[in-house]
Amino acid sequence: MLETSARLLRLLSLLQARPEWTGPELAERLGVTTRTVRRDVDKLRGLDYPVEVDYGPGGGYRLGSGAALPPLLLDDDEAVAVAVTLRTAAGSGVAGTGETALAALLKLERILPSRLRHRVAAMPVATVAPRVASPVDPSVLAVLGAACHDRRVLEVDYTARxxxxxxxxxxxxxxxAWGRRWYLAAWDRDRDDWRTLRVDRLxxxxxxDGLPTGPRFAPRAIPGGDPAAxxxxxxxxxxxxxSVVRVEAPAERVRQTIWTDQxxxxxxxxxxxxxxxSTDDARAxxxxxxxxxxDFVVESPDALVDELREIAARYERAAGPSPGQPTAPPTSQPIP
Structure with a gap:
């Protein structure tokens, strides 16, 4: 019985690791016959795991989506990666994910072996909530992600700047995810051109049924080939x-320091x-x-130079006189 249970867990792990397996592939991985694989698949389906089977040449087994979320099997590295990701979810800019991620992390940490809990605790991870970015509805992200995957045309209402x-x-x-916001790269059928849409505005x-109703489309090659770029x-x-400035520092260091996405x-x-x-004004x-x-030097425009002079004067007033610098003598008052 123990051997069969362990084999079922191994079979479930394999089905979760890849979109589809043939019967001979699973039999080789498990060290059993294809007939045993079929019996084990039937046992998983009896436990409400949605294992789908395609019969005939080229067919195979895959784990489909069911009415409820089945337990997941994670190896050590996967479990650590999931735990660290949950710890950082509070800074993702997705509305409502902070408390949900914390609840999921608590569930995961309760069942982690001590060796993995130590690995997660040792990760130097800190989270910082987005400063000004508008939060994104996670259900909208899910719909957009599914539409991207399924290549379905979407009709959206979009609010411009x-x-x-x-x-x-x-x-x-x-x-x-760029800077503090989420964007969708898409081909606009009405404008016959590529567009970058802010997710919080659509x-x-x-x-x-809450699903996209548009037809499928043939994928287009995004300009440059890299969606992030x-x-x-x-x-x-x-x-x-x-504005344009020359900064006396390595580009990578500046990229890590500067917080705007513009x-x-x-x-x-x-x-x-x-x-x-690109900012709203010279002060920003x-x-x-x-x-x-x-150190940096302004290349353009002159309005930025004027703004920096005002900032410098403000900082100088805030700092007060330097040590040893004479101050204005107190005003004397006659003694009555």
Whole structure:
């Protein structure tokens, strides 16, 4: 009985690890006959695991989606990865995930072997909640992810930056978390062009079952081939105030320090880079640049130079006189 139970767990783990297996492949992995594999699959199905079977040439076994979530089998590295990911979920910008992730983490940590709990605890992970980004509805992310995977046309209501609302028919291709926001790279059928849409500004139109109703589409190659790079190029220049500075620091260090997603960074050598910022105004650009902890020179525009002078004067007033610097003598009052 113990051998059969252990084999069932091993079979379940294999089915969870890959989309589909043939009977001979599973038999070889388990060291049994294909007939035993069929019997074990029947036992799993009797335990309400949704194992689907395709008969005939090229057919095989796969774990489908059922009415309830079945238990998952994770190896040591997978369990640690899941636990660390749950710890960082509070900073994802997805609405409502903080408490849910914590509850899932507590359940997972209760059943982790002590050796794995120590590994998770030793991970130097800290979470910081997003500063100003609008939270994203996790159900919207799920719908968009499914539409990308299934290649289904979506009809969405989209609110632009200026508040204008439009209805769009799009071919969703890829979700990208960039900076403090989520974006969707998609082909806009009405505009016949690629678009980058902020997920917190769109509402998908769905059928009564909550699923996309659009037809399937043939996938298009995203410009440049890299969805993250495509989104980065599109979202880096959407603010009205543009500025360019040369920073005396490595590009990678600046990239890790600067917190806005409206930025382009070009390496100029091992110890210098050029930073192009898009912000709402000169004051926002000045605040970002003063947080770099590195020397920089303004290349354009002059309005940024004027703003930095005001910031410098404000800092100087806040710091007060230097040690040893004479201060204004007190005003004398006549003694009555």
């Amino acid at each position: 200026d508040g204008a609302s439009t209805r769009r028919r799009i071919e969703p291709v890829h979700l990208v 509402v998908p139109r769905l059928g009564p 495509f989104v980065a190029r599109r979202v880096a220049d959407v603010r009205p105030f543009r 930025v382009r960074i070009e390496a100029l050598g091992p110890d210098a880079c050029r930073v192009a910022l 650009a000045g605040i970002i640049l003063t947080g770099l902890d590195a």
